Amino acid sequence: xxxxxxxxxxxxxxxxxxxxxxxxxxxxxxxxxxxxxxxxxxxxxxxxxxxxxxxxxxxxxxxxxxxxxxxxxxxxxxxxxxxxxxxxxxxxxxxxxxxxxxxxxxxxxxxxxxxxxxxxxxxxxxxxxxxxxxxxxxxxxxxxxxxxxxxxxxxxxxxxxxxxxxxxxxxxxxxxxxxxxxxxxxxxxxxxxxxxxxxxxxxxxxxxxxxxxxxxxxxxxxxxxxxxxxxxxxxxxxxxxxxxxxxxxxxxxxxxxxxxxxxxxxxxxxxxxxxxxxxxxxxxxxxxxxxxxxxxxxxxxxxxxxxxxxxxxxxxxxxxxxxxxxxxxxx
Amino acid sequence: xxxxxxxxxxxxxxxxxxxxxxxxxxxxxxxxxxxxxxxxxxxxxxxxxxxxxxxxxxxxxxxxxxxxxxxxxxxxxxxxxxxxxxxxxxxxxxxxxxxxxxxxxxxxxxxxxxxxxxxxxxxxxxxxxxxxxxxxxxxxxxxxxxxxxxxxxxxxxxxxxxxxxxxxxxxxxxxxxxxxxxxxxxxxxxxxxxxxxxxxxxxxxxxxxxxxxxxxxxxxxxxxxxxxxxxxxxxxxxxxxxxxxxxxxxxxxxxxxxxxxxxxxxxxxxxxxxxxxxxxxxxxxxxxxxxxxxxxxxxxxxxxxxxxxxxxxxxxxxxxxxxxxxxxxxxxxxxxxxxxxxxxxxxxxxxxxxxxxxxxxxxxxxxxxxxxxxxxxxxxxxxxxxxxxxxxxxxxxxxxxxxxxxxxxxxxxxxxxxxxxxxxxxxxxxxxxxxxxxx
Numbered sequence: 001x002x003x004x005x006x007x008x009x010x011x012x013x014x015x016x017x018x019x020x021x022x023x024x025x026x027x028x029x030x031x032x033x034x035x036x037x038x039x040x041x042x043x044x045x046x047x048x049x050x051x052x053x054x055x056x057x058x059x060x061x062x063x064x065x066x067x068x069x070x071x072x073x074x075x076x077x078x079x080x081x082x083x084x085x086x087x088x089x090x091x092x093x094x095x096x097x098x099x100x101x102x103x104x105x106x107x108x109x110x111x112x113x114x115x116x117x118x119x120x121x122x123x124x125x126x127x128x129x130x131x132x133x134x135x136x137x138x139x140x141x142x143x144x145x146x147x148x149x150x151x152x153x154x155x156x157x158x159x160x161x162x163x164x165x166x167x168x169x170x171x172x173x174x175x176x177x178x179x180x181x182x183x184x185x186x187x188x189x190x191x192x193x194x195x196x197x198x199x200x201x202x203x204x205x206x207x208x209x210x211x212x213x214x215x216x217x218x219x220x221x222x223x224x225x226x227x228x229x230x231x232x233x234x235x236x237x238x239x240x241x242x243x244x245x246x247x248x249x250x251x252x253x254x255x256x257x258x259x260x261x262x263x264x265x266x267x268x269x270x271x272x273x274x275x276x277x278x279x280x281x282x283x284x285x286x287x288x289x290x291x292x293x294x295x296x297x298x299x300x301x302x303x304x305x306x307x308x309x310x311x312x313x314x315x316x317x318x319x320x321x322x323x324x325x326x327x328x329x330x331x
Numbered sequence: 332x333x334x335x336x337x338x339x340x341x342x343x344x345x346x347x348x349x350x351x352x353x354x355x356x357x358x359x360x361x362x363x364x365x366x367x368x369x370x371x372x373x374x375x376x377x378x379x380x381x382x383x384x385x386x387x388x389x390x391x392x393x394x395x396x397x398x399x400x401x402x403x404x405x406x407x408x409x410x411x412x413x414x415x416x417x418x419x420x421x422x423x424x425x426x427x428x429x430x431x432x433x434x435x436x437x438x439x440x441x442x443x444x445x446x447x448x449x450x451x452x453x454x455x456x457x458x459x460x461x462x463x464x465x466x467x468x469x470x471x472x473x474x475x476x477x478x479x480x481x482x483x484x485x486x487x488x489x490x491x492x493x494x495x496x497x498x499x500x501x502x503x504x505x506x507x508x509x510x511x512x513x514x515x516x517x518x519x520x521x522x523x524x525x526x527x528x529x530x531x532x533x534x535x536x537x538x539x540x541x542x543x544x545x546x547x548x549x550x551x552x553x554x555x556x557x558x559x560x561x562x563x564x565x566x567x568x569x570x571x572x573x574x575x576x577x578x579x580x581x582x583x584x585x586x587x588x589x590x591x592x593x594x595x596x597x598x599x600x601x602x603x604x605x606x607x608x609x610x611x612x613x614x615x616x617x618x619x620x621x622x623x624x625x626x627x628x629x630x631x632x633x634x635x636x637x638x639x640x641x642x643x644x645x646x647x648x649x650x651x652x653x654x655x656x657x658x659x660x661x662x663x664x665x666x667x668x669x670x671x672x673x674x675x676x677x678x679x680x681x682x683x684x685x686x687x688x689x690x691x692x693x694x695x696x697x698x699x700x701x702x703x704x705x706x707x708x709x710x711x712x713x714x715x716x717x718x719x720x721x722x723x724x725x726x727x728x729x730x731x732x733x734x735x736x737x738x739x740x741x742x743x744x745x746x747x748x749x750x751x752x753x754x755x756x757x758x759x760x761x762x763x764x765x766x767x768x769x770x
Contacts, residue, residue, distance in 0.1 A: 036576045036577055036578065037576065037577070037578035037579065039572075039576055039660040039661075040572045040573075040575075040576030040577070040578040040581075041572070041578060042572070043568050043569065043571050043572025043573075043576070043660075043664070044568075044569050044572035044573065044584065046565050046568060046569065046624070046625050046626055047565065047566075047568070047569035047572075047625065047626035047627075047635070048584075049625055050565070050622060050624075050625025050626045050627040051587060051591065051625075051626070051627065053606070053625065053627075054599065054603060054606075054622045054625065054627040055590075055591055055594065055599055055627060057602065058598070058599035058600075058601075058602035058603050058606075059594070059598060059599060061601075061602035061605075062598055062599065062601060062602060065601065065602075077605065121492075122496060125489055125492055125493055125496075126493075128485075128489055130486065130489055130490065130493075133493075134759075136493045136496075136497055137759050138755045138759065139497045139500050139501060140496070140497070140500060141755070141758060141759055142500070142748075142751055142755070143500065144685070144758075145685050145747050145748070145750070145751045145758075146689070146744040146747050146748065147689060148688070148689030148690070148691060148706040149689075149691045149692070149706065149710070150691060150706045150707075150709040150710040150740075150743075151689075151706065151709065151740055151743065151744055153710075154709070154736065154737075154740045155503050158507075158510075158733060158736070158737065160502075160503040160506050160507065194499075195499055195500070195502060195503055198496070198499060198500060199500070206759060251593075255592060255593055258595050259595055259596060261690075261691050261692045265597075266595075266597060266692060269597050270597075270692060270695075270696070273600075273601060282601050285597075285601060286601060288597075289595070289597040289598045289600075289601075290598070292595065292597065293594065293595055293597075293598050296593075296595065297593075300593070
């Protein structure tokens with residue numbers, strides 16, 4: 001396919017060539033400069049330079065840093081190779097770091113499903129043809145504008161991150177007798193920061209809404225003719241069709257939570273980065289950043305896998321059966 | 332209509348130019364405000380001032396350039412909403428309507444009471460007629476809806492859910508607003524919960540002193556606006572290259588863009604800081620501008636993908652026609668691409684302003700203490716408060732109470748809320764149009 005396209009381009013280039021004076025079009029340089037690929041690369045050039053300087057080079061550098069002891073004296077960087085020392089220290093000795101990792105993983109595991117489900121519900125509510133949905137859309141999006149680390153931290157500190165009575169409604173001590181501790185912890189966490197979790201779902205709601213609007217409406221009509229209820233339609237048409245959007249939202253949620261400045265690991269890395277008393281330094285901070293990145297990738301992979309698998313199972317039997325039946329009904 | 336409005340447009344331009352210049356004195360004040368610091372510090376910060384000046388001029392030029400491109404559109408979209416024309420109901424007309432309603436109110440009031448006896452006389456017969464017309468089907472369709480039309484029950488459930496969630500979303504802000512107006516005695520009084528007994532604005536004046544509000548606000552706008560302009564331009568370019576040209580390695584570049592989205596900043600932060608210190612631009616806005624101009628700002632990947640969608644939607648035939656007319660690809664980009672991507676340009680400008688405004692980790696590291704932003708000031712609110720109002724004279728010292736803290740938080744997000752109030756339509760509709768789903 002690609003080669004064909006290129007041939008076509010060549011043909012069009014040749015066809016348009018006679019319009020220009022001949023002596024200009026003949027040179028090899030002219031042909032390169034006026035090729036499609038060249039213009040494409042020219043448009044991408046700033047981005048590519050930026051990628052090399054501000055992403056590729058720093059990543060390699062932190063990778064080297066993470067295996068070495070980094071000392072900065074008078075602006076000169078001295079690195080000495082120490083193998084896996086930094087990694088061992090971070091994972092085996094630094095209890096603060098492992099705690100932060102656990103907290104982060106827990107946060108992601110709790111946030112992702114809650115945000116996905118709630119934003120799906122809200123987007124479906126907003127997508128129904130009701131008056132005044134624009135107003136509610138404005139409200140649901142506004143937290144995106146104001147969420148910054150200090151503001152959210154203040155909300156949590158002042159106890160506004162959740163409704164005041166909610167802790168008294170659930171008796172956690174009684175629950176702890178029957179349920180395992182980590183479940184109770186998770187529940188406590190959810191109730192204490194419930195509004196803040198909602199606040200993080202602004203963009204996801206809008207993304208779901210565009211996904212819902214793009215959906216093929218003939219499928220619903222066909223299902224209606226077959227006598228499917230709305231509940232069935234949601235599970236068998238809406239959800240499978242939305243699956244790419246769900247995966248996108250899950251990835252988005254994980255990434256946004258990972259770069260949010262209230263994340264316990266980020267502050268840990270930041271403080272250790274500037275520590276001069278030998279406990280931290282750039283080498284150690286780099287190692288922590290790499291461990292953090294790998295954990296994040298693992299979580300991302302697991303989340304995507306969970307949501308993707310669901311798609312396959314439904315797609316192969318339910319959705320296609322429905323489609324076939326719909327076609328039969330129309331014929 | 333157009334003739335009237337044209338001079339106003341011309342007036343608007345100098346205003347845009349002036350804004351960066353007004354920021355400069357504010358910056359200098361911030362630096363001169365601490366003469367007690369060593370003179371070395373002052374010397375060190377002089378180049379920063381020069382940078383700010385140059386950058387300010389650059390912004391002014393940039394504004395004029397961008398303004399000439401988007402002014403018609405800006406006028407049509409934003410100003411008309413307030414001034415009104417045939418299509419848009421104007422704010423002024425709306426006010427007039429309210430005035431008219433109040434003017435007519437007395438006569439209507441009288442007419443209402445005059446009409447009441449007749450109404451009550453007719454009521455029994457009317458209700459009977461209504462009850463007769465009720466059938467099982469009509470009641471059912473009223474509650475459950477028929478076909479496309481929504482029934483009462485569905486509407487009720489949807490609206491109550493929406494209102495419930497809407498309230499939950501706004502609750503922290505409302506709570507904060509109420510709490511921030513409480514006087515110290517209200518704060519300590521356990522009987523006063525949500526609403527203060529009297530409006531106490533002292534909290535706001537104290538909080539704005541602690542935040543050094545106007546000065547910090549100008550710096551924040553400066554730090555968030557400049558990089559976002561550069562970021563928008565660079566992402567526009569990259570996305571156009573990806574969307575409109577065929578070349579080898581396109582998929583690789585896509586993969587790289589997604590990688591830049593996923594990688595946490597902590598992974599690239601330290602070497603970047605070393606690069607900046609080698610370039611001697613630490614503590615200046617350039618630490619934000621340069622990566623943004625090269626397409627590596629905060630969440631640039633999102634913007635590249637948004638622009639990509641818009642550029643893809645330009646029909647090929649239009650581009651071909653432009654090519655035959657002799658336009659080169661850069662001209663096509665400027666004329667066709669940018670006009671197709673206008674909503675995306677606005678959306679990415681708005682979103683990146685917001686994201687730069689709210690960024691605290693990178694701002695703290697790259698900008699050091701030279702430039703502060705409102706969220707950063709909020710982070711050290713308590714410490715600054717103690718410095719300002721702390722117990723110098725022993726008993727006269729105050730401690731931060733929650734109300735003042737709340738007032739500070741509200742002040743720090745107030746500019747964003749105002750900003751959102753005017754631009755919310757473009758945020759939500761832009762994302763709608765961008766359609767970042769599934770691709």
